[in-house]
Amino acid sequence: QVQLAESGGGMGQAGGSLRLSCAVSGQLFSSMSIAWFRQAYGKEREYVAATGRSGGITDYSDSVKDRTTISRDNSKRTVDLQMNSLKPEDTAVYYCAARFQGVSRHSSDFEFWGQGTQVFVSS
Numbered sequence: 001q002v003q004l005a006e007s008g009g010g011m012g013q014a015g016g017s018l019r020l021s022c023a024v025s026g027q028l029f030s031s032m033s034i035a036w037f038r039q040a041y042g043k044e045r046e047y048v049a050a051t052g053r054s055g056g057i058t059d060y061s062d063s064v065k066d067r068t069t070i071s072r073d074n075s076k077r078t079v080d081l082q083m084n085s086l087k088p089e090d091t092a093v094y095y096c097a098a099r100f101q102g103v104s105r106h107s108s109d110f111e112f113w114g115q116g117t118q119v120f121v122s123s
Contacts, residue, residue, distance in 0.1 A: 002026045002112045004096050009117030012086045018119060020081040022096030029077040030054075033103045035110060036070065036081050038092035038119075047105040048094070051079060059103055064090075086121045093118050 008020040022034060035050035049060045049070040058070050067085040072078065079096060094117050097110035104110070 004114035006114045006117040009119045012121045014123050016086050017084045022079045024077045030074045032098045034079040035097050038094045040092040050103045088121050088123045090121045
């Protein structure tokens with residue numbers, strides 16, 4: 001059974017930084033690609049970033065690239081999302097998701113999901 005748990009959400013200020021973390025249970029973590037999605041109130045879930053199984057492949061949405069870094073530690077079974085230069089439009093519930101195949105930007109491709117962590121960015 002694969003379980004994901006996000007942490008690190010909370011309040012941030014525009015221009016500031018936040019670091020989210022996703023802890024993944026189970027022995028198969030290194031076989032899984034991990035992605036972050038977010039969902040703002042009243043909007044559809046949006047892809048943010050993803051990392052491949054070894055961490056050698058990373059991918060970012062246009063809305064966060066150049067100010068966001070996704071990284072994974074296979075020994076700790078965690079994937080972090082460092083977001084800098086925060087904007088009020090980054091306000092959303094952030095979810096991490098896992099799949100046994102390669103990187104994908106489509107939420108429907110992911111089998112396993114965390115419960116989400118709320119991020120609120122004030123202007």
